[in-house]
Amino acid sequence: MNHPILEDLQWRYTTKRYDKTQKVAPEALAVLLEALRLSASSINSQPWRFIVLESDEAKARMLCAVAEKYPFNQPAVLDSSHVILFAYHPHYHREAYAEVVDGGIADGRILAAKREEAFGAFRFAEMNMDETGDNSAWTRAQTYLALGNALHTLARLRIDSTTMEGIDIEAIQVEFAKELGDYRCAVALAIGYRHPQEDWNATLPKSRRRPEDIFVHLV
Ligand SMILES: Cc1cc2nc3c(=O)[nH]c(=O)nc-3n(C[C@H](O)[C@H](O)[C@H](O)COP(=O)(O)O)c2cc1C
Structure with missing residues (x-):
């Protein structure tokens, strides 16, 4: 089967060793970041933050996350051009969604008169929330949509x-707390x-697994 999308997906693979001398050009990085920003998310919540590590100094700060527990990922951290941390809000609350709703009004997608009505969608965040306000399983899932989008954009x-x-999340939380x-x-x-x-x-x-093992196609 030939198709440009399939060519992209066949071309890409998980790189284990990088050419340290080659940097991603700022124009290409800008395309990637815009693709991340345009990623879809449930109720358009966009409960994410992306930390872009570019300089050797910035990437060296990630050593704490790979040096001991995940040494197999160390070359990717040190020799790649950039590392992007995908982060989610574990307690995505109504005030955070207000930013999305007000952004929608500013962008002309939501009528100002329907502002309160727009908050109705927030029930999806609440449905995924426990009694402490934790909806991290749901917000974390949204960041993986951005990840998938990034993988194809990069390809x-x-x-x-x-x-x-394979990164020490606790070490990252401490090192990149700010x-x-x-x-x-x-x-x-x-x-x-x-x-x-x-x-x-x-x-x-x-x-990959065989099509007949993963698709159930009702025609
Ligand atoms: C969520 C996720 C986490 C992964 N973590 C690692 C990792 O820590 N180190 C690594 O070398 N590869 C990692 N991989 C790469 C997978 O092993 C790889 O995508 C899979 O074997 C398919 O191979 P391909 O990406 O080369 O097509 C990860 C992939 C995904 C999607």
Whole structure:
């Protein structure tokens, strides 16, 4: 089957070794960040924050998250061009949603007269909330939509990437406490360009479950 979307998805893979000398151009990074911003989320909640680590100094701050427990991710952190931390708000509350509603009014999507009505959608955040106001399972899921969007955007840009759940979240929360604020890191994404010789994963064939094992198609 041939299609440009499938070519993108066949092209991409999880890069294990980067060419340290190649940086992602600012224009391409801007496209990626705009794609992240445009990601879909339940009730348009956008309960996320993305911390972009660009300089060697900034990326070195992530060493605490990989050096001990997840050394296999260390090369991606140190030799990639950028690392992006995907963070979610674990207690997404009505005031946070007010920013979305008021943004919708400013953008002409919601009528000012219907402001209160627009808060009706917030019941989805409440349905996923426990008695302490924690709706982190729901907000965390939204950040993975942005992650999926990023992976395809990067493939289209022919920029390599490494998704990393193998990071010490507690260490990240401490090291990036100021930048994360109320947000909690879910996953990190290294981006850059594969090492032409050292990335063994680049030449392995893609392997996925068979269509008949995953699709139930009612026609
Ligand atoms: C949520 C998530 C977490 C992952 N964490 C890691 C990780 O910590 N380190 C790593 O090298 N690969 C990680 N991967 C990469 C997966 O192992 C990889 O996507 C999968 O084996 C499919 O291979 P492909 O991405 O090369 O097509 C992660 C992928 C996802 C989607």
